[in-house]
Amino acid sequence: MSLQERLVSGDVRALARLMTYAENDYPEATRVIKELYDKTGGAYVIGITGPPGAGKSTLTDKLTKALRARGKTVGIIAVDPTSPFTGGAILGDRIRMQDLFTDQGVFIRSMGTRGHLGGLSRATQTAVRLLDIFGKDYIFIETVGVGQSEVDIVKTADSVVMVLMPGLGDDIQAIKAGIMEIGDVFAINKADLDGADRTKIEIEMMLDLNENREWRPPISKVVAVDNSGIDDLLERIQNHRYYLESSGELVSRRLRNTKQELVSLIRDRVVEFILEESGERFSVDRLVESIASKDMDIYTAAEEILRKIKK
Amino acid sequence: MDKPIRVLVAKPGLDGHDRGAKVIARAFRDAGMEVIYTGLRQTPEQIVETAIQEDVEVVAMSILSGAHNHLFPIVVNMLKEREADDILVVGGGVIPDDDIPGLKEAGVAEIFTPGTPTSQAIEFIKQNIKR
Numbered sequence: 001m002s003l004q005e006r007l008v009s010g011d012v013r014a015l016a017r018l019m020t021y022a023e024n025d026y027p028e029a030t031r032v033i034k035e036l037y038d039k040t041g042g043a044y045v046i047g048i049t050g051p052p053g054a055g056k057s058t059l060t061d062k063l064t065k066a067l068r069a070r071g072k073t074v075g076i077i078a079v080d081p082t083s084p085f086t087g088g089a090i091l092g093d094r095i096r097m098q099d100l101f102t103d104q105g106v107f108i109r110s111m112g113t114r115g116h117l118g119g120l121s122r123a124t125q126t127a128v129r130l131l132d133i134f135g136k137d138y139i140f141i142e143t144v145g146v147g148q149s150e151v152d153i154v155k156t157a158d159s160v161v162m163v164l165m166p167g168l169g170d171d172i173q174a175i176k177a178g179i180m181e182i183g184d185v186f187a188i189n190k191a192d193l194d195g196a197d198r199t200k201i202e203i204e205m206m207l208d209l210n211e212n213r214e215w216r217p218p219i220s221k222v223v224a225v226d227n228s229g230i231d232d233l234l235e236r237i238q239n240h241r242y243y244l245e246s247s248g249e250l251v252s253r254r255l256r257n258t259k260q261e262l263v264s265l266i267r268d269r270v271v272e273f274i275l276e277e278s279g280e281r282f283s284v285d286r287l288v289e290s291i292a293s294k295d296m297d298i299y300t301a302a303e304e305i306l307r308k309i310k311k
Numbered sequence: 312m313d314k315p316i317r318v319l320v321a322k323p324g325l326d327g328h329d330r331g332a333k334v335i336a337r338a339f340r341d342a343g344m345e346v347i348y349t350g351l352r353q354t355p356e357q358i359v360e361t362a363i364q365e366d367v368e369v370v371a372m373s374i375l376s377g378a379h380n381h382l383f384p385i386v387v388n389m390l391k392e393r394e395a396d397d398i399l400v401v402g403g404g405v406i407p408d409d410d411i412p413g414l415k416e417a418g419v420a421e422i423f424t425p426g427t428p429t430s431q432a433i434e435f436i437k438q439n440i441k442r
C-alpha cells in the first residue's frame with residue numbers, strides 16, 4: 001500500500017512518516033496532501049500560546065482528556081526551540097502528556113523550530129493538514145512560547161488560547177503590545193498560586209482598551225495540574241468556536257489565513273526560482289559584488305533582477 | 312544542519328535515576344540531534360507508541376535499577392511487532408558486563424555503561440542508524 005492509502009486507512013506510522021517528510025522538505029508530503037485536499041477543513045484547530053513555564057503542555061494534556069471524554073479524537077503538535085548553534089533540540093513537552101501516549105485516539109508530534117521564527121516550525125501547517133486528513137476532530141498546536149514573536153499561531157489556528165500565570169506582572173506589560181491581542185480566550189493557569197485575581201484584573205484592563213471588537217476574550221482561571229477549571233475553559237473555547245461559526249467569522253478568518261499562506265508560499269518559490277536562475281542571464285553573486293564595490297546600489301540591483309526575470 | 316537525527320531518550324520501568332538520561336539527552340542535542348525526552352517511569356507500550364508517532368530513528372533507553380534484562384527485550388520485540396524494527400535500539404546505565412552479550416542477542420544494538428564518553432554513543436548512532 002502507498003503512504004497515501006495507508007494514511008487514509010488510519011495507519012499511524014504512515015502519518016508519522018509523512019510528517020517527517022514534511023519536516024525534511026521531501027515533496028512526498030505535499031504530493032499526498034494535493035491528492036487528498038478535499039479531506040481537509042474538518043478539524044478544529046486550537047493554538048496554545050503563552051510564556052515558557054506557564055503550563056501550556058500541562059493544559060494541552062488536560063484539555064485533550066476533556067475532549068476524549070466527550071468522544072472526540074485529538075492531534076497535538078508541540079513545538080520547541082532548535083538550538084541555532086548545533087541544530088539540535090530537546091523536545092520535552094511530552095513529559096506533561098504521558099497518560100495520552102497509549103490512547104489510540106490521540107496523536108502527538110514534537111517538532112523543533114529548525115530556524116523558523118514566529119513560534120512555529122515551517123512544517124507545522126503541513127503537519128496540521130495531515131492530522132486533519134487523518135480525521136482528527138481537534139488539533140492543538142503548542143507554540144514555542146518565547147514571548148515576543150508568537151504571531152504565526154493566529155495564521156494557523158481557529159481559536160488561540162493565551163496561557164498566563166500569576167506573578168508575571170511586568171511581563172504582562174511587556175508582552176501586551178501586539179502579542180496579547182492574539183488571544184481569543186485567556187487562561188490564567190496556576191490559580192493555586194497567589195495573585196491570580198490581580199492577573200485577571202490586569203488582563204481585564206488591557207481588554208477594556210479594545211472595547212470595539214465584537215468578541216471580547218473571556219478569562220478562565222485554571223489549575224492545570226489539578227485538572228481544575230478545565231471544563232469551564234473548554235466551554236469558553238467552544239463558545240468562541242460557536243461565535244466564529246455563527247457570525248461567518250470562521251470562514252473569513254480561514255480565508256485570510258489561506259491568503260497569507262499562499263502569499264508566503266509563492267514568495268518562497270519565487271526566491272527559490274530566482275536563486276536557481278542566477279548564473280546565466282544575471283548573477284546574484286556578481287550583483288552583490290557590485291553593491292559592495294559601490295558600482296551599483298542595492299535597490300537598483302533588486303530591480304535589475306526582477307526586470308531580467310520578467311522577460 | 313538539515314535533517315537532524317530524531318532520537319527518543321526514554322527511562323523504562325520504575326527506576327528514578329534520571330541524571331544519566333539527562334546528560335545523554337543534552338549530549339545528543341549538542342551533537343545536532345532532535346531529542347524527544349518523555350520523563351521517568353515509562354512502560355514499554357508508552358515508549359513504542361512514542362517512537363512510532365515521533366518517527367524516531369533511534370530509541371535510547373537508560374536503566375540503573377537492574378531491570379534491563381527484562382525491559383530492553385520487551386521494547387525491542389514490541390517494535391518488531393509494530394513493524395518498526397527499522398528503529399535502532401541502544402541502551403545504557405548500570406549494566407553488568409556479563410549481561411551485555413545477552414542484550415545484544417535480544418536486539419539491543421549497543422550498551423553504554425558508566426565511564427564511556429558520550430561521544431562514543433553519538434558516533435555509534437551516526438554509524439548505525441538504519442535509514
Ligand code: B12
Pocket residue numbers: 325326327328329330331332334335371372373374375376377401402403404405423424425426427428429432
Ligand atoms: C545518584 C544516585 C542516586 C540518586 C539519583 C538522583 C537522580 N535523580 O538521578 C538517588 C539518591 C535518588 C538514588 C536513589 C536510589 N538508588 Co541510586 N545511585 C546513584 C549513583 C550513586 C550515581 C548515579 C548517577 O547519577 N550517575 C551519574 C550519571 C551521569 O551516570 P549514569 O546514570 O551512569 O549515566 C552514564 C552512563 O551510564 C551512560 N548512560 C546511562 N544511560 C544511558 C542511556 C543511553 C542510551 C546511553 C547511550 C548511555 C547511557 O551515559 C551516562 C553519562 O556518561 C549510583 C551508583 C553509580 N556509581 O552509578 C547509584 C545506584 C544506581 N543506585 C542504586 C540504588 C539501589 C538506589 C536506591 C534503590 C537506593 C534505596 N535503597 O533507596 C534508590 C532508588 C531510586 C529510584 N526511585 O529509582 C544502585 C542500583 C543497584 C542495581 N542496579 O542493582 C546503584 C548502582 C548504587 C549501588 N552500587 O548499589 N540513587
Ligand SMILES: Nc1nc2c(ncn2[C@@H]2O[C@H](COP(=O)(O)OP(=O)(O)O)[C@@H](O)[C@H]2O)c(=O)[nH]1
Pocket residue numbers: 050051052053054055056057058059093096145189190191192193222223224225226
Ligand atoms: N502550581 C502549579 N504548577 C503548574 C500548574 N500547571 C503546570 N504547572 C507546572 O508548571 C511547570 C511548567 O509546565 P508546562 O506545562 O511544562 O509549561 P509550558 O512550558 O508552558 O508548556 C511544570 O512544572 C508544571 O508541573 C498549575 O496549575 N499550578
Ligand SMILES: [Mg+2]
Pocket residue numbers: 056057058092093142
Ligand atoms: Mg511546553
